[in-house]
Amino acid sequence: MDDSGPVLVDRLAPVSSGPGLLDRVRDSKRLDVLPGWLKSRAEFTDAAAWLAGHVGHTVAFHAVRSPLYAAKLIGRSPAGAARIIGGRMRWVADIESEPLRQAAASAENAEEYLKLTRQRDRRVRWRGAVAVATLPVLLALTLYLVYGASLWLQLAVLAVTVCWCGILGAPADKPLSSRAVIKPEVQKLTSDMVVKAMASIGIGQIASAVAKGLDGIKFVAPITREGPGWRADIDLPLGVTVGDVADRRARLASGLRRPLGCVWPEADPAEHEGRLILWVGDRDLSKTGIVKWQLANARRHDVFKRVPFGLDPRGRSQSVPLIQHNVLIGSQPGQGKTASVRVLACGAALDPSVELWLHENKGTGDLDALACVSHRFVSGIDDESVKYAADSLKLLREEVMRRAAAIKKLPRDLCPDKRITREIADKRSLKLWPLLAVFDECQNVFAHSAYGKQAGEDAEFVIKLGRALGVILVLATQRPDKDSLPTGISGNVSIRFCLRVAGQVENDMILGTSAYKNGVRATAFRPEIDAGNGYLAGAAPLPTVVRTAYLDDPATNAIAQRALALRKGAGTLSGFALGEESETTAGPSYDLLADIAAVVPASEERVWNERIAARLAELRPDVYAGWKGENVTSALKPHGIKTTGVAGTTDDGARTTRRGIVRADLTKAIAERDGNPGIA
Numbered sequence: 263m264d265d266s267g268p269v270l271v272d273r274l275a276p277v278s279s280g281p282g283l284l285d286r287v288r289d290s291k292r293l294d295v296l297p298g299w300l301k302s303r304a305e306f307t308d309a310a311a312w313l314a315g316h317v318g319h320t321v322a323f324h325a326v327r328s329p330l331y332a333a334k335l336i337g338r339s340p341a342g343a344a345r346i347i348g349g350r351m352r353w354v355a356d357i358e359s360e361p362l363r364q365a366a367a368s369a370e371n372a373e374e375y376l377k378l379t380r381q382r383d384r385r386v387r388w389r390g391a392v393a394v395a396t397l398p399v400l401l402a403l404t405l406y407l408v409y410g411a412s413l414w415l416q417l418a419v420l421a422v423t424v425c426w427c428g429i430l431g432a433p434a435d436k437p438l439s440s441r442a443v444i445k446p447e448v449q450k451l452t453s454d455m456v457v458k459a460m461a462s463i464g465i466g467q468i469a470s471a472v473a474k475g476l477d478g479i480k481f482v483a484p485i486t487r488e489g490p491g492w493r494a495d496i497d498l499p500l501g502v503t504v505g506d507v508a509d510r511r512a513r514l515a516s517g518l519r520r521p522l523g524c525v526w527p528e529a530d531p532a533e534h535e536g537r538l539i540l541w542v543g544d545r546d547l548s549k550t551g552i553v554k555w556q557l558a559n560a561r562r563h564d565v566f567k568r569v570p571f572g573l574d575p576r577g578r579s580q581s582v583p584l585i586q587h588n589v590l591i592g593s594q595p596g597q598g599k600t601a602s603v604r605v606l607a608c609g610a611a612l613d614p615s616v617e618l619w620l621h622e623n624k625g626t627g628d629l630d631a632l633a634c635v636s637h638r639f640v641s642g643i644d645d646e647s648v649k650y651a652a653d654s655l656k657l658l659r660e661e662v663m664r665r666a667a668a669i670k671k672l673p674r675d676l677c678p679d680k681r682i683t684r685e686i687a688d689k690r691s692l693k694l695w696p697l698l699a700v701f702d703e704c705q706n707v708f709a710h711s712a713y714g715k716q717a718g719e720d721a722e723f724v725i726k727l728g729r730a731l732g733v734i735l736v737l738a739t740q741r742p743d744k745d746s747l748p749t750g751i752s753g754n755v756s757i758r759f760c761l762r763v764a765g766q767v768e769n770d771m772i773l774g775t776s777a778y779k780n781g782v783r784a785t786a787f788r789p790e791i792d793a794g795n796g797y798l799a800g801a802a803p804l805p806t807v808v809r810t811a812y813l814d815d816p817a818t819n820a821i822a823q824r825a826l827a828l829r830k831g832a833g834t835l836s837g838f839a840l841g842e843e844s845e846t847t848a849g850p851s852y853d854l855l856a857d858i859a860a861v862v863p864a865s866e867e868r869v870w871n872e873r874i875a876a877r878l879a880e881l882r883p884d885v886y887a888g889w890k891g892e893n894v895t896s897a898l899k900p901h902g903i904k905t906t907g908v909a910g911t912t913d914d915g916a917r918t919t920r921r922g923i924v925r926a927d928l929t930k931a932i933a934e935r936d937g938n939p940g941i942a
């Protein structure tokens with residue numbers, strides 16, 4: 263025997279393996295007893311409202327046309343009456359069997375002919391008798407109706423008779439009424455169409471299997487209707503992932519002969535990587551129109567619950583959790599960032615315990631409606647507004663530190679997880695209520711030459727530590743690059759919403775590293791057409807496309823007024839909303855850079871910070887008295903001026919190197935601040 267042969271690892275005789283019957287039964291997936299729309303109150307109301315609207319429209323449509331229908335019925339009734347009388351006469355004369363008798367006569371089949379004629383005679387006899395017997399009844403009925411019946415009965419019988427005759431008198435090609443609604447004919451999605459389309463998207467494994475007549479893909483369930491579209495559950499060939507298909511969405515749409523906005527390949531989070539849910543909508547997502555916000559008419563909301571955000575392509579509502587999270591929103595200009603920020607801010611505003619800090623550094627007043635409920639508020643692109651936002655981040659940092667210390671002191675039974683809960687938030691004396699801070703167009707803060715760096719560091723600090731402490735940051739930017747969005751922020755944020763962006767770098771800055779590679783590509787959205795559509799990541803197990811709800815100015819205003827009434831009732835209005843002076847961070851109210859430039863002559867290229875401190879103290883003792891070199895270092899930091907080792911001579915004549923600045927850096931910072939504020 264040759265021992266060097268291959269060793270078989272598979273057993274030849276089948277043995278039982280894998281989970282037993284009970285385990286398999288236990289692991290089997292239970293399908294929903296009730297359909298989704300019956301379980302979700304919002305979806306049910308939505309469907310019921312649609313049905314009521316549909317029926318109402320149909321009734322109104324026909325009611326308006328009823329005089330026309332009446333005229334048509336009257337006009338057609340003589341023809342209808344003639345048809346009825348003619349029909350009765352043909353019945354009495356047994357005209358329907360005439361063709362049979364003709365056929366028997368032509369075939370010279372005497373026996374058959376005689377049989378049919380005898381039958382006809384018999385029929386005509388009894389049918390004639392019936393007709394003659396009914397005539398007096400009809401006559402009596404007519405006389406009663408003309409002379410004996412009440413006017414109402416006469417009119418009712420006349421109406422029924424005219425309708426009956428009018429309907430029977432209608433030409434076959436001209437129905438009485440036109441249709442109130444015309445259903446758009448959407449082609450049913452069939453497995454054949456899906457197989458052909460999948461074979462055309464350029465994935466070798468699928469194409470070659472289909473070419474050989476094999477199944478390139480396997481349908482794990484029949485194609486069904488789901489929401490306003492069709493759903494196919496598919497197992498892709500071994501080695502092909504849902505990401506591979508998502509990458510080729512445009513080709514798939516071409517293969518299915520549908521607009522791009524109708525075709526949504528998605529992974530099934532409960533299954534393996536090769537399980538594809540292909541949802542093909544009846545209508546392009548961008549043509550869905552304005553999505554109504556679920557809380558648009560709500561009296562109040564609990565921010566510890568998720569905030570409704572919009573709809574996914576399948577028409578399912580999508581929401582965002584705010585507590586324990588931070589949100590980053592990004593896109594090109596005009597794609598719907600501010601609109602999505604407004605939805606989140608309104609959701610938080612409807613909970614009167616939430617303290618709102620709103621900063622809109624675009625200066626267009628998009629969040630002005632909510633100023634009346636904000637603790638801190640600014641709208642503007644000027645240096646002062648940017649400084650206000652940067653000050654807020656500094657204050658938030660301090661607030662986070664205060665909260666961390668406060669939560670540490672709480673008894674374990676009240677706060678077992680060391681994080682804010684509804685119960686803790688409601689104990690107003692603890693001052694640990696949720697705080698939502700929005701920074702719209704935050705690139706104008708983070709890229710600012712004077713305040714940007716410090717603001718970025720503060721934001722990163724707040725993002726990392728504020729989550730458990732009830733401090734929620736919502737950042738929106740139209741310039742997601744390293745300078746405008748510090749990587750410490752983009753790397754640590756938990757919920758991301760990316761509307762259309764131009765390229766992979768911006769996509770991954772907002773949606774996280776490798777998002778583009780994994781097929782989550784906000785570059786696929788079209789400029790303007792897809793405004794409001796974006797990828798939402800972090801709010802559900804998998805990134806989902808969401809069309810956000812849209813709140814226009816009057817809607818936002820109405821919500822703000824409701825939020826104001828709630829806060830007045832709960833006594834939680836504070837800060838800006840009460841017209842109080844804004845808190846500002848302790849900082850110089852003088853021009854530090856100009857003062858340093860004044861005490862460091864142009865001839866002195868490099869200077870120690872301790873020397874600057876001494877000279878500043880001499881220049882303005884009321885401000886700089888007691889300053890050391892370190893004070894100069896930290897005061898210059900927000901202006902982007904770094905300290906470095908500077909060689910020099912001490913007052914005793916000894917040569918040494920100490921911390922100092924290069925004067926050119928100072929003049930550059932002054933020039934940038936005065937001439938080019940660094941705002942997009």
Ligand SMILES: Nc1ncnc2c1ncn2[C@@H]1O[C@H](COP(=O)(O)OP(=O)(O)OP(=O)(O)O)[C@@H](O)[C@H]1O
Binds near residue numbers: 597
């Ligand atoms: N969810 C939505 N549904 C429908 N239309 C929307 C939606 N979101 C935004 N839009 C449309 O896009 C326009 C621009 O929205 P928005 O001002 O929010 O964009 P933006 O990204 O904040 O712009 P910018 O970068 O210039 O500030 C809106 O005026 C609206 O017409």
